[in-house]
Amino acid sequence: MKFTLSWLKDHLDTAAGAEEIAAKLTAIGLEVEGVENPAEALRPFTVARVLTADRHPQADKLQVLTVDTGAGDPLQVVCGAPNARAGLVGVFGGPGTYVPGSDMTLKKAAIRGVESNGMMCSYRELELGDDHSGIIELPAEAPVGTSFADYAGLDDPVFDVAITPNRQDCMGVRGIARDLAAADVGALKPLAVPAIEGGFDCPVPIRIEDPEGCPAFFGRTIRGLRNGEAPEWIRRRLSAAGQRPISALVDLTNYVMLDLGRPSHVYDVAQLSGAVTARRARDGETVTALNGKDYALTPAMTVIADDAQVHDIGGIMGGEHSGVADGTTEVLLEVAWFDPERIARTGQALALTSDARSRFERGVDPGFLDDGLAILTGLILEHCGGEASRVERVGTPPLSERRIAFDPARTASLGGVEVPPAEQVAILERLGFTVSGGEASVPTWRRDIDGPADLVEEVTRIHGFDRIPSTPLPRASGVARPVATASQRVERRVRRAAAARGLDEAVTWSFIAPAEADAVGGAAHVLANPISEEMKAMRPSLLPGLVAAARRNADRGQPGIRLFELGRRYLAEGERPTVGILLAGSREPRGWRSGKAQGVDAFDAKAEVLALLEAAGAPVANLQLAPGAGEAWHPGRSARLGLGPRQLLAVFGELHPRLAKALDAPAGTVAAEIYLDAIPAPRGQGRARPAFAPPALQAVTRDFAFTVPAELAADALVRAVRGADKALITGVRLFDRYQPEGGDLSLALEVTLQPQDRTLTDADIKAVSDKVVAAAGKLGAVLRG
Numbered sequence: 120m121k122f123t124l125s126w127l128k129d130h131l132d133t134a135a136g137a138e139e140i141a142a143k144l145t146a147i148g149l150e151v152e153g154v155e156n157p158a159e160a161l162r163p164f165t166v167a168r169v170l171t172a173d174r175h176p177q178a179d180k181l182q183v184l185t186v187d188t189g190a191g192d193p194l195q196v197v198c199g200a201p202n203a204r205a206g207l208v209g210v211f212g213g214p215g216t217y218v219p220g221s222d223m224t225l226k227k228a229a230i231r232g233v234e235s236n237g238m239m240c241s242y243r244e245l246e247l248g249d250d251h252s253g254i255i256e257l258p259a260e261a262p263v264g265t266s267f268a269d270y271a272g273l274d275d276p277v278f279d280v281a282i283t284p285n286r287q288d289c290m291g292v293r294g295i296a297r298d299l300a301a302a303d304v305g306a307l308k309p310l311a312v313p314a315i316e317g318g319f320d321c322p323v324p325i326r327i328e329d330p331e332g333c334p335a336f337f338g339r340t341i342r343g344l345r346n347g348e349a350p351e352w353i354r355r356r357l358s359a360a361g362q363r364p365i366s367a368l369v370d371l372t373n374y375v376m377l378d379l380g381r382p383s384h385v386y387d388v389a390q391l392s393g394a395v396t397a398r399r400a401r402d403g404e405t406v407t408a409l410n411g412k413d414y415a416l417t418p419a420m421t422v423i424a425d426d427a428q429v430h431d432i433g434g435i436m437g438g439e440h441s442g443v444a445d446g447t448t449e450v451l452l453e454v455a456w457f458d459p460e461r462i463a464r465t466g467q468a469l470a471l472t473s474d475a476r477s478r479f480e481r482g483v484d485p486g487f488l489d490d491g492l493a494i495l496t497g498l499i500l501e502h503c504g505g506e507a508s509r510v511e512r513v514g515t516p517p518l519s520e521r522r523i524a525f526d527p528a529r530t531a532s533l534g535g536v537e538v539p540p541a542e543q544v545a546i547l548e549r550l551g552f553t554v555s556g557g558e559a560s561v562p563t564w565r566r567d568i569d570g571p572a573d574l575v576e577e578v579t580r581i582h583g584f585d586r587i588p589s590t591p592l593p594r595a596s597g598v599a600r601p602v603a604t605a606s607q608r609v610e611r612r613v614r615r616a617a618a619a620r621g622l623d624e625a626v627t628w629s630f631i632a633p634a635e636a637d638a639v640g641g642a643a644h645v646l647a648n649p650i651s652e653e654m655k656a657m658r659p660s661l662l663p664g665l666v667a668a669a670r671r672n673a674d675r676g677q678p679g680i681r682l683f684e685l686g687r688r689y690l691a692e693g694e695r696p697t698v699g700i701l702l703a704g705s706r707e708p709r710g711w712r713s714g715k716a717q718g719v720d721a722f723d724a725k726a727e728v729l730a731l732l733e734a735a736g737a738p739v740a741n742l743q744l745a746p747g748a749g750e751a752w753h754p755g756r757s758a759r760l761g762l763g764p765r766q767l768l769a770v771f772g773e774l775h776p777r778l779a780k781a782l783d784a785p786a787g788t789v790a791a792e793i794y795l796d797a798i799p800a801p802r803g804q805g806r807a808r809p810a811f812a813p814p815a816l817q818a819v820t821r822d823f824a825f826t827v828p829a830e831l832a833a834d835a836l837v838r839a840v841r842g843a844d845k846a847l848i849t850g851v852r853l854f855d856r857y858q859p860e861g862g863d864l865s866l867a868l869e870v871t872l873q874p875q876d877r878t879l880t881d882a883d884i885k886a887v888s889d890k891v892v893a894a895a896g897k898l899g900a901v902l903r904g
Contacts (some may be wrong), residue, residue, distance in 0.1 A: 159269035167211035189264020197235035251537025287481030291380025301549035313497035317509035324394035332421030333397035344505030381491035382475035393426030485516035486563030616734035627664025630654035638853035657689035661699030820892035
């Protein structure tokens, strides 16, 4: 919402400056995103008079002007404007002046061999309009040498205020002025509503066939008008608000919308056929809107139509066919009230936004139809002439009185600040409430007020959130109890362990594109009204976000990428806490030993998974490894880790080539996902670590080399050997894999035996060795000779 300081002061009697007003707006909940003063950029430009204008000796379309800038001797300026002539008073920019519309800084230069000391400017060059047909022409009596910004009254700061969806009353300048007046920044001026009786009956019948979508439709015609150009002050204010001036009728309706928060529409009566009706659209109907686009309508939408066709998507945008033009002499004014929910659903379905929609879907004041129509009529009659008909009122706006219990004591108990009851009543009354008998009557423009807590909020924000004292919560004596949950403690340990291992934490969006979600299994939850199509699906995996982050790093020349993310996956059964890991690029930079950088592989991902699982408290020694991690993973270069086939804790490996291509992953990317909610909670352990008790006796290691079937997984062999004697065998490690060309596969294991109460004898070691060989033999492994 943009408006100028002078515009605000039409409604607010105040001596406050722009900075004070901006600070107060933010303090009362209307965040000011910026304040700009167009005069600052135009301050160096001055009013100047052309003394002489002669043809350029080297160019027929250029003239050499002598310009009196009021600052000494006249200056010579080369100008190509067709309206440049002796005696013209315009706007001059000298050397060193920045021209905003041309994005250049002027300097003394020779143009076709003739020296030029600055330029005479057009409206477009000063960003005051689109006119670039010639230089600006000012009245002959304009004071030469004065600042053009001061002469033209451009010293008018422009506020840009962010309006939250619940504050529909502040979608107009008057609503913002009302809030400022309630905060003692000034006094709210009375709203002048002209009394226009009308000299004849409205010749266009108005009907409502969809009372749910359009409960009230007020209208009247104005005949004999002239649709010329709106007054300069209105065009200037519209431009400051980001609106492009079009014509008097269009500009006046836009002005009333921005000024008072009351959208309206004007129809060219000459383009209408029969009665104008608010009804539901019919199957197959279309309309060409004022933006030039065609829209297919459905019966769920409210439209304004005559006997021949649809002319308006109700409350959102008018139709091109019945729009006013320069030759329009008779119009029908529409001031209606549309159901906010219907407007929101229609706008979403058509993907159509407009200033009118943004106000109607929030809820326009249902008590302002008559006054809004009268004010718009008065402006049109004043600036376009003509004669108005009597008002045609069809339907009834929803004006049921809302009264809410008001207890001044709740401001202290709920808002945390003591405000005298009399001051609370004064604040509410300045905001438009009526307080009496322990109740507050809600004004029609405050659709967001629903209960007593809302009254507390109104009092508190106007009194000042910054005046709420900081009061610490009561704290029990003694040692504070831990507040982190078990899952939070696990996440903290995992995050610290990942960072300690050199992984960089990434935080990616929980919403991804549907195509990305489909590539990793499909989204269970898809948003109906997303921010964009690229953020429509809730992620079923952390991989798409991590791949995108890795790609951005790789594109910027990062040689080694090591990322992790601790976030949530969103599945049909609910949210699942997950750790995602991604490694890409080089593991180590090239050095003198290898001569080239060492890339990453699936075993690097496995190492990170095992380290983080151990940090999370998972029983790493009992994990079982199985090939194949799923459809998103490379079938021969990925695996899964779990505590049996049904309790999956992690997957890791290379991405499937199809997925890597779909996500545009960096070459050689490996990744992993750890499912934190699948890790079993440790039993019988408190927060403290068990005491370290090193064994009193020295461990014994023995190596075993087995010839194994080619299809036997090494992990299966390791687990079988470890289970051969659980009392003495405390560690089994695969340290060699050997397979000569055409020969059998050989796996070598290092087995650690840890005696507990006595030193092992040769016989004890042989007995355990026999158990190891026997356990391996059950899998088809044979001790290599």
